[in-house]
Structures are given as structure tokens and as C-alpha cells.
Amino acid sequence: MSSIRSISHYIFNLFLFACIATTAVAQERYLLWGDTHQHSGLSFDVYLFGTVAATPDIAYNYAKGKPVISPVTGNRWQIQSPLDFMVLADHAELMGAFHRLYSGDKAVGKTKSGKAMLELGGAQTDSELLDVYKLVVSAATGSGANDYGLSAVDLTRDMHAGDARKPTWNAVIDAAERHNQPGQFTTFIGWEWSSLPKGANLHRVVFTPQGGDIARQFLPYSQMESTDPQKFVENHFLSVYKKSP
Amino acid sequence: MSSIRSISHYIFNLFLFACIATTAVAQERYLLWGDTHQHSGLSFDVYLFGTVAATPDIAYNYAKGKPVISPVTGNRWQIQSPLDFMVLADHAELMGAFHRLYSGDKAVGKTKSGKAMLELGGAQTDSELLDVYKLVVSAATGSGANDYGLSAVDLTRDMHAGDARKPTWNAVIDAAERHNQPGQFTTFIGWEWSSLPKGANLHRVVFTPQGGDIARQFLPYSQMESTDPESLWSWLENTRRESGAEFIAIPHNSNISMGRMFPTVRENGEPIDADYARRRMQWEPVSEMTQIKGDAETHPQLSPNDDFADFETFPFILTPQGLTPEPTKGDYLRSALTRGLEIEKDIKANPFQVGMIGSSDSHTGMPAVEENNFSGKGKHDSIAVRRGEPTGIGASKGWDMAASGYVGVWAEENSRQSIYKAFRRREVYATSGPRIALRMFAGFDFSADDLKDTAMATKAYSEGVPMGGQLKARKDKVPGFLIQAAKDPLGGNLDRVQVIKAWVDDSGKGQEKIFDVALSDGRMTGDQLVGNTVDITSGRYSNTIGAEELSIFWQDPEYKPVQSAYYYVRVLQIPTPRYSLLDAIALGISWRETDKPATIQERAYSSPVWISP
Secondary structure: OHHHHHHHHHHHHHHHHOOHHHOOHHHOOOOOOEEEEEOOOOOHHHHHOOOOOOOHHHHHHHHHOOOEEOOOOOOEEOOOOOOOEEEEOOEOOOOOHHHHHHOOOHHHHOOHHHHHHHHHHOOOOHHHHHHHHHHHHHHHHOOOOOOOOOOHHHHHHHHOOOOOOHHHHHHHHHHHHHHOEOOOEEEEEEEEEOOOHHHOOOOEEEEEOOOHHHHOOOOOOOOOOOOOHHHHHHHHHHHHHHHOO | OHHHHHHHHHHHHHHHHOOHHHOOHHHOOEEEEEEEEEOOOOOHHHHHOOOOOOOHHHHHHHHHOOOEEOOOOOOEEOOOOOOOEEEEOOEOOOOOHHHHHHOOOHHHHOOHHHHHHHHHHOOOOHHHHHHHHHHHHHHHHOOOOOOOOOOHHHHHHHHOOOOOOHHHHHHHHHHHHHHOEOOOEEEEEEEEEOOOHHHOOOOEEEEEOOOHHHHOOOOOOOOOOOOOHHHHHHHHHHHHHHHOOOOEEEEEOHHHOOOOOOOOEOOOOOEOOHHHHHHHHHHOOEEEEEEOOEEOOOOOOOOOOOOOOOOOOOOOOOOOOOOOOOOOOOOOHHHHHHHHHHHHHHHOOOOOOOEEEEOOOEOOOOOOOOHHHOOOOOHHHOOHHHOOOEOOOOOOEHHHOOOOOEEEEEEOOOOHHHHHHHHHOOOEEEEOOOOOEEEEEEEOOOOHHHHHOOOHHHHHHHHEEEOOOEEEOOOOOOOEEEEEEEOOOOOOOEEEEEEEEEEEOOOOOEEEEEEEEEEOOOOOOOOOOOOOOOEOOOOEOOOOOOEOEEEEEEEOOOOOOOOOEEEEEEEEEOOEEOHHHHHHHHHOOOHHHHOOOOEEOOEEEEOOEEEEO
16 A cells, blocks of 8 residues: 555656756755654653553654554554654653653652652552542642642642653653654654643644754743743743754 | 555456457356355354454444444454455354343343353453353363253253244344345355364355345254264255255365365265265365465475465364364365365265365454454454464464455356355355455467457357366367466565466376466566565565566466366465564564564465366
């Protein structure tokens, strides 16, 4: 199937570009396919809704055309024609905290939030993880007192602020670098800024064409820093841009 | 996808039949695809192994090309190209009893067996149903006392004998009638006779081309009535006389018959005689030689000179002891066909003059055997993560199962009678799954020019015989074969076309020889392999090698008119990924851990043509 698809696109390309070589050499362009908005279990919602096996590797392998074990059904799954590039765009908010917590990462597990969530969801059943999700929502929105006395301040301090997300961000960068094969398959380092003021979806996927050496100089800007797109640009991009060579 | 496949086969058909309308109207035949061996939850094992949602409707809808909810995984599943016909062949033994019992049918529930099983398995969890299965086995075999004091007599009386199966049989008939759409999709009313004496698999699928009015006059004959195929034939004879029903019985899994599927002696120990041969050929014109439990064409130990003999070999006898006996000539089709010639020399009748088909024997409720869309033998091996584990079927594990096969039929139209007659004249063939189009004719007046003639089939039918046919040898002429093979439009290109010949030598001993008669990519000798484009890191391949079509006019350079011989065609695809390679990549393990090859050469096998002196 994939061969039929690629041959017919190849012919299409030939048709479009047949005469270019004799006119403007610099303008040869080819059709590439991608997905700039893919989540793994590093996103809080993917993980807490029970898709704990969704690794960045599975996402990249699937996009590259390899068969994978579906993290949601357990069946083997395979894209019919491979993609050419992908952005893994996990939610910046609490990025990777739950994956790390339940993989035994003590840096998360020893915090107030971590301890509470290990107690509440240690067996990682779907229903336990949903309880953890409810606890996170309760703490983050301050919508009600919870059994663990967790506040938004606790959550932010334990799972987000400072360098709390650094190990995950490094893993995101490492996965992107590992799967980037110029000429074959391109990965971008990226994330999702998940702004949702009063329920209004202002989400943005952000990606950078730079590599890990530059991406390691910052951490993904999130809606916990601001839900205002203007601030998002000013506070984050411009400063990073100015710092970048 | 299906449109690509059907358009290209349509063109193949056009090529073959373009001029027929003006010449010989009666003989237009088209290629139809089917599965004659599909199980639903009406089979005791499907139901008790936890696939309770497998209804006949799901099986038919899947075969027709509709998306269905897989009874084994709960996912949506869809065949890549629809089939043209199907036989729902549920086990005759205790047919439908468990489905009815656990659906609240009081007629079953009020019996001694029913009460025990409702108590034991009322919640229908996988483990409860397995306990029920063990109780059934314990009662049926008398292998041990059980907590419920159930005996074989109880089971038979409560769930099988008399009219106990009548409601299920009526439901089977109703489903077949409901889904039969002549010209579009054909269903046959059928079942499986599951004879397994001492673990030797003698199973037969039985189907009738007649409709419900006739099928309601009988109940499916089962191994609980007799495990001797000759008793089955007697029942078929009597039932035809009484009801008017015609039948085909199809032996399958000879590879796990411990030599008893194509024996030299009858079940009663007497030597095979002409009457046995006549009766067997009356009811069993074809044999299912490739399916999920392996390919039974031949075995490397039986055909040491056949470089392609080791294909989906499945040696696991259906007993708990986990036997894998040495192959014998009674286990595989090629040696059986040859044995038929040897016996014919003695008794003047060939008991094994059979055509060859493939079908699935799927116990998932769906005939899903496309390599990249395989749903497994049953629930236990329906997903990759479980395929390294034992299946409970002999000593096999999931990856020992083959994603195979289907049957190709050359018929005038898509109807019960037309397809039935094709089975009768053996104008049918086997594939390991891919829809490779294959034609073969034999005759004394063919030439290479005939292949260029758009009316080739017309001439071939009038001056020769198609696959499955028989020719009388002539001393003045050498027979010629017209062979056409076209790739599956969604599958791999073709590597080669082979003719497999067997004959009886002067000493009465069978001999076999393989001829590479058409090769792709301009190769001059079959010793040169076609290559392999499979990327074992991604499970993808490319059709940059091989041929889309291979056609050849061939004559046997060693033809001897005094010899009794058969010839059949084997078409090999280029290497493509086995499903277990796709699983291994997905699981992040080496394909070697599956104990199976990473790539296979899928194939089609024609029914033979016999040439007798």
C-alpha cells in the first residue's frame, strides 16, 4: 500500500518539477508529510487517563512507519504510509511529573504532592489514576479542599517550577535528537502551551528548529506562567530569541 | 484499497475473457474468493475460550467487507478486500449449547448439564468459562470424576442428542439464508465434523449448496455419532437420498493427523480398496491444505530437494502431551497425491485424487488472515503481547500460527450451485492469504501463441482441461500447460512459477520433481534467488523486485506417456514480512525470539491436473 502511495506521489513530484532543473535550480521542493501535535504519556492527561505506556519512542516509531503496540488497546498498530516529520508536543504543565513519579523517581516521590499521589494511585489502575487526576484538578483550581491538603502552590513547587521539569525536558530533547535523521525523518523539539482562561481554548503548540544544545537553555513556557498569548510571546520567545545565537 | 485489487483482477479477467461473448457463452468463469472454514461462538471451543461475542453475523459481515467489532479484541476490524463467499463451519459437537445456555435458554439451563454449568460459569468470566471447558472435557472423556457427577451420557442427552441442537441449527440456517445474496455474496450451510481419534486430527468441514428448506431436514453429523470418516460418508449418502441435499466434505490439518488423513489402510485396519476410493472421492474432491494451523503441502523431510518446502510447518498434535511426531506420507498433500497414484496402480482407483484449497479455521469469529491484519487463531493469540505464550493447542505458541489461507474458485457466477460445481470439478486453488490470480490449463494442442490470444480461455476450455481436470495420455503428442499468474494488487510481486510433477516409476514407487517454469527479473535459473527487500527494522518492503504477472506455456521435457502423473502449479511471492516480524518490531524484541522466520514467501497452489496412461 505504501509503495502505491509513494510511487504515485513520486510521479506527481516529477510532473511538478520536471522542467525546474533547466530554469531555477534553487527552487526544487518536495512534498513532505507531518504531524506537529502529538502527545505521549509525558502529558498529564495522557498518563492520568490510563495511557501509561505511551512513550515518545512509540510516537516517533509510529510516525516513521514502524509497527508499534498501541498504548491504548494493546493491539499492534501501523500507519499505512510513514510521515516525514513530527513534533512531540506534550503539555508543558507538570510535564512528565506523573510518568516520573510512578516510574519511581524519588525527586518527585519525596515531595508533598508526590507522596499524596503515590498513596492515592500506587497501583496505577485506571480508577486510581482518575482519582489522582481529580486531586490535581482540585489542587490546581483550588475548587475544593482535598484529603491531602494539596494546593496549587504545592503542585507548582513539587512538579513544575524551578528545575522540577528539567529531567523530563532533557528526556524530550534526547528522544527528539535520537529520532532526528535528516533526509529521512525530522523531529522538532516542542511542547504545548495549554492556556484555557474560563474554558476558552487558547492552546498553542510551540516548536523550535534548533537542536538540544539550544533547547536545553530553557524550559517549556506553560499556561501556569501566563494564560495570555501576548505575555507568552513577550516573556518567553523574545527573551530566548535574544539569547540564541 | 479493495478497489485497486478488484480493478486489477477485473482487468485480468477481461484479458482472459475478452472475446468469449461472441464464441462460447456457457464457459465464462470468474475468479471468486472465499473461506470455507470459519467458526463463531456457536462452536464450544470459541465460546468457552472466552470469545462469547462471536456471532454468525459478525463473521458474515467481516467476510463481506464491512467493518465489525472484533469479538476477540473489541477493536474495529475490517478485511482489506471483501470475500465472495463463506462457509460458517461451527463444530457439530454440542453446537450452540453454551451460547444458548448463557443467553438464558431454559431448554438447556434446566438440564443436569446446564444447571451444573450455570452454577460453575454463571458470570462468564474467562476463568469460569475455562472451568466449564474442563468440566466438559472431564465429562466427555470420562477422564475423571467431577464435582457435578456429569458423564458423557449426561452431556450428550442434555446438549447434543435428539433435537437438542435443533434451535442452534435453525439459527445457523437462518443466518446463512439471511446473508446469501446471489451475484454478490454466497453463503453455504455447513459445519465441522471434529473427529480426533487418539489425538489424530481427521476433521472435515461439510457444506451443502442447498437452502434451508432442505437443510432443516437433518442435523449436522458429528464425531459423537462416529469418528470414522466412512461413517460420515454413509451418513452423507443416506441424507442425500432422503433429503436431496448434495454435500462436499473437506479434510483439513492432515499435518496433525499422525498419518491417518491419507492412510494406506481404513480406520478398521483393512487395506484401502476400490470401494473406499470411490466413496471418498464422491464426497471429498478437495482438501484444505493451508490454514492457520499450518501449511500441509509438503515437509522438508518428505521433499528434501524442494528448497521452498519449509513453509509454515505446524507439527503440534492436538493433545495435551505436546507431541510433534515425525512427518509421514499420510500427513501432507503432495505425498498423499503421490500415494494416490501408487494405490491406483494396485486397485485401479485413486482414493486421493483431490484438489487443493486454503481456508482460515479462524476461531476469532472473523476470517482475518491477511498477514498485516491477522487477528490470530483465537482469543489467546489475538494480540501481539500474548503470542509468545502457549495457546493450549498442542504444544504451540501464538507465533506458530500461520496467517493463512483463502480459496480461489473459477466459477460462472457467484452462486451456491456455481461455486459448488467448481469444487466438484476441483477448479479451485489454495493461497496462503494473498489474492494471487492463477489459471492453469492442460491439453495437447496448446502453444505459446495461445497466451497472447484474448480468447485463450475459450480455446483452453474447449481443447483442454482446467486445474482439477484429468487427461488421457497420448503417445503421439506431449501435453502442454498454459499458466497465468498475476500478483495480488495489494501484495508482493511474484518471484516464480513452478510446476510440481509426481509420477509412479516402473517399480510402482512415487517420484516427484519441481520445475521452475517462469522467473522474474530475467533470471535464467531458479537457483538464483529473487532477493529480499524487507527492512527488518520497519517491517516494510518494496516491489522493486519480482514480476506483476508471469505467464508461460510449458511442456514437460521428461514426459513419458506410459507413466501415471499429476502436475500442479506453485506460485511464489517475493519475500514479505511475516506477521511475527511486525509483532517483534512493535514489541521491541528481535524477530529471532519469535522462533519464526522474519520473512516468508507467500504462495498459491493450483489443484493438480492428472495425466493417466
